[in-house]
Amino acid sequence: MKFFSRGCASSEAAYLVDAGQLGARERIALEAHAASCPDCADALRSSRPVDAALRGAFAALRERRTIIAPGRVRLAVGPAAPATTNPWLRAPRVLGRLAEVSVMVGVTLFAVGTSLEPATRSSSPLTSTPSVVQSTFRGEIPLGDIDYVRWVRLIKADASSTASDPTRLPMGGRFDYDPVEFAKGPGASPR
């Protein structure tokens, strides 16, 4: 639904008179027209108080100011790109960067080396800790059944820990299936 009907076409201009959108000549022509047009006369009559009310209402808002400094904008924009890129000035930078990288690599290697050394050092004494009880127990075969089972377990454990074969077999000492070799004779058919 249209809110307003179309009145005189000049009433639009009449509303904008006080908004300062018409020149002096246009204004005089409009006032002359309004003498005979009730729409435009009404618009001219009411435009002034509406305009004054709006100007008064916005006057307080027009007094508002901000204290932002242009530095905020520079921060938002970020650092400016370097203006000069002289190739002669670039070489020392590359050398300096190389030196930095080599120092960093050296320090890293040193740190890694020192952190690994105590672990390797501490692991060897643990494995070769002498045990008088174990060596005594291991030396002679016990007579009792329970002691004999213990002795067997100890001997087995020693054998498995000192095994030099790096192949790790699954439990039971066999793979899931053993490869089956087919004997192929000269006249054997594929089936």
Next chain:
Amino acid sequence: MKLDARRDPAAGDARTDHDLVYAARDGDTIAFDALFYRYRDGIFRLGLAITKDPSAADEIVVDTFARAHRALARLEPDASLRPWLYRVAVNLSYNRRPRKGVILSSLDDAVDEPLANEDGSPSHVAEQAELRRLVLGAVDGLGPKHRLVVVLHYLNGLNLTEIAEVVDCPVGTVKSRLHYALRRLRTHLAAHPELGIEPSRPLMATGLRAPKPVTAAVPLEGE
């Protein structure tokens, strides 16, 4: 006078926007600062009028000038940088407006300071504040397009041509929007006699037209 000069450091810079933009493009930071000081308050007010949030309006100022700084190489201001800056600020402001469902404060909430030249009795000041609240409430009731035109004209002082550049539409459209907004404001504000605004003519306000006189068709001779 001295206070104004301290408040506005670019007041003494008589260079045009065109000159300042070209100087800033060559790396003259003082020129860019002069542009900043020239337009920051207007952009702040515009952002405040749309978002109704002073901190958001501050951010809009910063973002607008950051965009201007990035676009310095492309900017070709014929006479004034103002419409371009305001256009960016309007877009940023509408992006920062609260979404639907968020309660918007009224425009008059942004005006929390009384006018400096407001004098008289406390009752008079209160009456003026009430009238302001009425008018700004009516402006709030306008649609966004009409409200923006009213704000740009009455708050920021832009003329129709500049508003047309800001909202990117023909001058005739801006004129039509302003006319519609003023008529609608008149209808709303006429309910408050203290404002001294006459109500619209009844036929115009209700959207009804005077019925055309019914005239019987005159039969032509020979029919």
